[in-house]
Amino acid sequence: MFSNYVRVFYRNLRKQKVYSFINILGLSVGLAVFILVLTYFNFNLSFDSYHKDPERIYLVTSENGSLDGARQRTAYTFLPVANMLVQKFPEIANATVVRQYFRNVVSYNDKKFYERGILFTDENFLKIFNYPVVAGDKQEPLSHPNSAVLTESAAKRYFGNQDPIGKLLKADFSSSGLIVTAVVGDCPPNSVNKFDMVVSLPEGFNNDWGVAGSTYTFLKLEPGADALALESKFHSFVDKRVPVLRDSKIELSLFPLRDIHLKSMDINSGFNITSSMQFYLILAIAIGLLIVVSLNFMILSTSRYTNRAKEVGIRKVAGAARKDLVLQYIGESVALALMALPLALMLFELIRPAFIAAVGGGVELNLMNDPAALFIVLAVDLFVGFVSGIYPAFYLSSFQPASIIRVAKPKGRGLLSLRKVLVVSQFALTFVMIAATLLLMKQLSMMSKVYLGYNRDNIITIPCTFEMAKKFDVLEKELKTNPKIVMVAEAHILPFSWGRQEKMRLEGTGKDNSESVFSYPCGYNFIDILNIKMARGRSFSRQFNDEKSIIISEEAAKHFRLDNPIGKKIILDDRGEVRTIVGVAENFHFPHVVFKKSPAVIYFLPSQPFYVYVKTAGPPDDRTVSFVRAKWNKVAPSLPFDYFLLENQFQEQLRTSTRSLEVFEFISIISELIAALGLFALASFTAEKRTKEIGVRKALGASSGNITYLLISEFLLIVLVADLIALPFAYYLSEYLVNIAWIYKTDVNISLFLITAAFSIVAALSAICVQAMKSAGANPVEALRYE
Amino acid sequence: MKIFGTSEQNERTKAMINLKNIEKYYENRVIKTYVLRGINLEVKEGEFVSIMGPSGSGKTTLLNIVGMLDAPSNGEYYFLDEPVHKMSEKKLTELHKTYIGFVFQSYHLIDELTVYENLETPLLYQKVNSNERKGRVAETLDRFGMVAKKDLFPNQLSGGQQQLVAIARAVIAEPKLILADEPTGNLHSEQGKEIMDLLKKLNEQGTTIIQVTHSETNAAYGNRVIRLKDGWIEK
């Protein structure tokens, strides 16, 4: 019996080569994209799972009130916190402190690199986190001061094929140099805190409450310890008794390591995190595609089945029970769906690199070592096959054999109208997906152009270290000799980085009133080079001594309720300084564009630059860049020269943070293509069914044009109906997306949906035109002889 | 198949089919169109009955009802004294596949299956085991002189050959009853005669046969003629 089914299945496949192929191909494309997104999903969920007992590892975060009332939570604490906690609470098994430096120059002989994010930590770091030592001291490589542990690729960078162990590295932060004590494997891509180099903290350092800044504290709890209970002990004990915490009203809390990657968007940190919203949007659109593909599969399957009604009748006459037939047809459908699987795996391999590039790289997507994902894919595939087979199977097997056999060509009405419903759903869903994609594109383009209160044009940006401070004046003078160079500035930050908050208050108020405000230190010319406009007062200038000056934004003036801010004094609690307001800047927005406008201050802090900005008249050309490079190498030979354009970096950052957009575009277009394929198949089958009608019409004098119109208008109607049904959903979804996700919102207007509709109509037209013209051109005599 | 065993001979006169007041109509929103009315018919085992009548008089409908491919709108149908009109679909399928073989005017072979596979299909549904199945298909191919054609597909055969396959398929499961709807309607008279001779032979071997035919010559092969007109049996 089985081989009988297989033979019929196989011969039908061969007879309908094109449809079978479209059917399998469509499903495999959908499955391939689904596999991509699934593995991407799993990759994002797998962050830091490679440590031992990762669910027992927690980050200590600190929370305090900020000026606009919201609680501000950061991943940063103080150096002694780790030691203090581990001594007080027996449920903490181990604790480590990780300080991250922003940028340093490290060198070995003539090899000299900027190291970004060196981790300064203690010997517990390698006990809590799982970075196996591949060479050198396997026990406690960080127990001595000035020890450095490199990753394999960092070691290769400095030492090539030489043995790195025991070698001495020069570093701008250490007078004695760093001794390489061990080499660990490179950090897996699914790490929130990747590093190239780990250096031991100087002795005695971790008793210093004065050192704030980028200090992370990680705890590993004892098995079975209750994190919530522990956290409440922090609130009742630590927060109140430790003077630094109590005075600045900082509360410590715990955050699971495994949740950092996806769930810590609202925690200020330097970790590798992903917006879970984008992540879920990608998942949603992939599921949308999967549904479109399944609908397509069903449409094509039911089409294939309409020609099988006669077979059903004969089989019934030959003694087939209904369940035999149902099994046969569901089996065929499942078999067909299974045939899509190998092709899907091949396509997955094929498009994986492009997908990885689209999501911004740094991602590892593997299906084969992910049994759960494999299982899900198989289950989805079987499910699609099963569901696609179920309706035709029951529908066909329900025919009275007499009626099938009598009407040699069965009507198959039920299947045809089911197909129409499926095609409508397919196009409706695609409409929503395309509209959402267009909306995101529009939003991104709007955000890339929105004026944030400063100007980024024509600024060559060169990373550096504090060492630049001593040389800045000379560099500025040298650069200014070129008439194309308008201005040179010392900068601590990029104006579109997340930003930092500091505790501050007006002079004359108590420490209780201290609140967190976005605050940006800067050097000479920073305000002017970014063209931040002053509403009142002045910006920093060499003509004055501005070491005790501060500039506040209009928003901040409003929040401090200062009608006449110039001359008023602000206390910076974290720095223990009193500063005088010398100017009020028109509002500017330094945090990421997706965040809300907030009060901000800029204070003058020369000689700690991380960047030098060079503004040129007009877009910088190669000659100007070469000029800058030459001067830089002359003035600061110890600092590597590396540069980017501020505006490009801004756009790049925006793209990275909205990287799901490319995935969106990609998936929506595929979805539209597949929907068009479904329509193509429907058109072909309808045309086949109407061969006789077309023949008669032609015999009666209808022109090819008439016939083409007849066939096309019917399908266009289907697409238009789909678009109309989808419109309210698309509108609602767009409004929803815009409102939850952005501060600077693009407007949701009708043109968005008109473009989407045009898109679907073009796709539909191109799918059906070929078929319509073919039928219209057919010879009527031939058509009639068929019947 | 072997249910009746040897007692078959003794019960030759037993009623195989008993139709009482069978009606069949099709209705749409406006009218009810009767296709069959007041049909009372008894067919005994071993009979060879011919149904005749003008086109549209309900012959095919009647045959389909007898063959359990279609349900009457009203009336009672007893097959070997069992009430068909009360049976579940499952039971019907069972009864149908055990006792009845069908031959159509337009053959109705499965296009995607070869001659051999078409013949094999009813046996598959009856769960005949592989060895017996092979034996029976071979025997039938031999009996119908089609051994050389066994690997051909229906569209590679002439009409007469296709009808031979259809009849072979109808008899391969050794049904007690063969229903043939104008089996020679699409054939030349030469081929038609061959088919009729075959049916006659099957009848002589004990198979009950009901055929629909337009030809008096073919009707003469049977031992009783029933004439339908406008859905009524003519007296």
Ligand SMILES: Nc1ncnc2c1ncn2[C@@H]1O[C@H](COP(=O)(O)OP(=O)(O)O)[C@@H](O)[C@H]1O
């Ligand atoms: N499904 C149906 N719906 C409506 N009328 C039908 C249907 N099937 C058959 N008929 C009608 O029933 C009548 C008898 O048909 P049929 O039994 O095929 O006649 P015959 O075989 O004697 O030519 C015809 O008038 C036919 O049009």
Ligand SMILES: [Mg+2]
């Ligand atoms: Mg008929």
